[in-house]
Amino acid sequence: MTSLDEALQHVLAQAQPLGVEHVDLFNADGRVLRADCISALQVPPQDNSAMDGYAVRAAEITTAGVALAVSQRIPAGHVGTPLQPGTVARIFTGAPVPSGADAVLMQEDTQVLQDGTVRFNAVPKHGQNIRRGGEDIALNSTVLAQGMRLTPAAIGLAASIGMPELPVGRKPRVALFSTGDELVLPGTVAPQDMPAGSIYNSNRYFLRALLQRLGCEVVDGGILPDNLEQTAQAIHRVAQDCDLVLSSAGVSVGEEDHVKPAVEQQGALNLWMIAMKPGKPFAYGKVFRNGKDASHGVAHFMGLPGNPVSSFITFLLLVRPFVLRLQGMDDVAPKAISVTAQFDWPKLEKRREFLRARHDGQGGLALFGNQGSGVLTSTVWGDGIIDNPPLTPIQPGDTVRFIPFSELM
Numbered sequence: 001m002t003s004l005d006e007a008l009q010h011v012l013a014q015a016q017p018l019g020v021e022h023v024d025l026f027n028a029d030g031r032v033l034r035a036d037c038i039s040a041l042q043v044p045p046q047d048n049s050a051m052d053g054y055a056v057r058a059a060e061i062t063t064a065g066v067a068l069a070v071s072q073r074i075p076a077g078h079v080g081t082p083l084q085p086g087t088v089a090r091i092f093t094g095a096p097v098p099s100g101a102d103a104v105l106m107q108e109d110t111q112v113l114q115d116g117t118v119r120f121n122a123v124p125k126h127g128q129n130i131r132r133g134g135e136d137i138a139l140n141s142t143v144l145a146q147g148m149r150l151t152p153a154a155i156g157l158a159a160s161i162g163m164p165e166l167p168v169g170r171k172p173r174v175a176l177f178s179t180g181d182e183l184v185l186p187g188t189v190a191p192q193d194m195p196a197g198s199i200y201n202s203n204r205y206f207l208r209a210l211l212q213r214l215g216c217e218v219v220d221g222g223i224l225p226d227n228l229e230q231t232a233q234a235i236h237r238v239a240q241d242c243d244l245v246l247s248s249a250g251v252s253v254g255e256e257d258h259v260k261p262a263v264e265q266q267g268a269l270n271l272w273m274i275a276m277k278p279g280k281p282f283a284y285g286k287v288f289r290n291g292k293d294a295s296h297g298v299a300h301f302m303g304l305p306g307n308p309v310s311s312f313i314t315f316l317l318l319v320r321p322f323v324l325r326l327q328g329m330d331d332v333a334p335k336a337i338s339v340t341a342q343f344d345w346p347k348l349e350k351r352r353e354f355l356r357a358r359h360d361g362q363g364g365l366a367l368f369g370n371q372g373s374g375v376l377t378s379t380v381w382g383d384g385i386i387d388n389p390p391l392t393p394i395q396p397g398d399t400v401r402f403i404p405f406s407e408l409m
């Protein structure tokens with residue numbers, strides 16, 4: 001069996017980033033930035049007031065009780081004139097500070113007197129309540145680095161330097177198949193009418209949702225019958241215009257498992273059987289578009305195990321980094337944290353295990369009771385997975401490596 005680290009290294013080495021397209025900021029969330037964003041201005045553009053109040057010369061107000069005349073009024077969006085000595089300027093949050101002024105006193109610390117002058121009940125400090133020009137972003141600085149995945153905050157920052165659109169990695173086109181004669185789509189048969197031996201297809205739904213979150217365009221290939229010829233034909237068809245063919249089930253060792261042989265017939269299988277639990281039968285390979293060799297291009301192939309939790313975990317640990325790298329993302333490794341286990345896991349497992357767990361609200365981790373690879377409930381109950389090395393029992397108080405689901409989607 002191949003180790004997970006080796007498998008990941010292999011698939012990432014195959015993931016040549018796809019082309020670049022430009023999207024407006026409304027459509028940039030979750031996409032991967034493909035060029036540095038360099039600011040053509042400084043932000044804020046000039047010194048401006050952090051408060052509604054009065055722009056003053058600090059040296060003119062050395063004790064509380066000084067009263068000065070108001071010589072101008074500067075709302076945000078307007079530029080004042082140089083501040084005349086012995087006067088103050090009425091100013092509002094965000095308005096440029098007039099030259100000559102070196103502090104702003106908030107209006108709560110002032111009082112307008114009957115003669116129209118303003119009395120200052122506090123002594124300003126030099127620079128007080130002034131946001132300096134360029135304190136957020138310097139002219140010509142790199143604000144966002146290429147290879148990052150855009151977040152709402154990053155999109156806001158791009159807007160703050162006036163960028164209306166951003167260059168991002170093209171969406172990978174992913175053909176998604178489920179296989180298995182036992183599968184029934186929700187909505188086609190009511191629960192009480194389900195034929196004996198059948199189950200609802202759950203993998204199709206979470207895999208599609210995960211792909212969409214990760215910026216992929218999903219081509220739904222439907223459910224493949226347990227038949228080699230039809231499986232091979234369907235894979236050949238979608239490989240023509242998809243970047244990745246993703247299937248669930250049919251990759252284990254049974255004679256009803258036709259996906260692997262179908263890929264081998266018209267491509268090559270590079271990886272199969274990973275030393276991880278769940279997820280052992282994960283497969284990676286290539287499908288030749290002409291069915292014979294790579295001369296007319298290839299589509300990547302990833303075969304996920306059928307057990308729903310195995311499918312879910314292999315997607316998060318192998319498909320997710322792969323589709324993000326296809327979009328040009330640099331650092332695709334999820335960030336793990338160290339947390340204290342508050343449970344017993346005495347089992348000695350030879351494969352590296354990924355246990356569904358969640359924060360217990362007291363700084364520790366609780367484990368879901370049934371770690372079976374068919375128990376999808378564990379993935380909703382849990383808020384992440386423990387990455388447990390081979391042959392490592394866990395006792396309460398042990399520190400474990402925990403990867404929150406928020407790092408994986």
Ligand SMILES: Nc1nc2c(c(=O)[nH]1)N[C@H]1C(S)=C(S)[C@@H](COP(=O)(O)OP(=O)(O)OC[C@H]3O[C@@H](n4cnc5c(N)ncnc54)[C@H](O)[C@@H]3O)O[C@H]1N2
Nearest residue numbers: 178180201202203204249250251252257280305306307310
């Ligand atoms: N003799 C062996 N048997 C199995 C091995 C093995 O090494 N030797 N590996 C086991 C492991 S580990 C896994 S994981 C599964 C994976 O098998 P397949 O990927 O071939 O998947 P299937 O056998 O078709 O299905 C497994 C299981 O999952 C259910 N399933 C399939 N698709 C869906 C779906 N879309 N939605 C919900 N549930 C699905 C299916 O009904 C089966 O219960 O193989 C073990 N066997």
Ligand code: MOO
Nearest residue numbers: 278279280310373
């Ligand atoms: O390794 Mo399988 O993926 O346990 O169920």
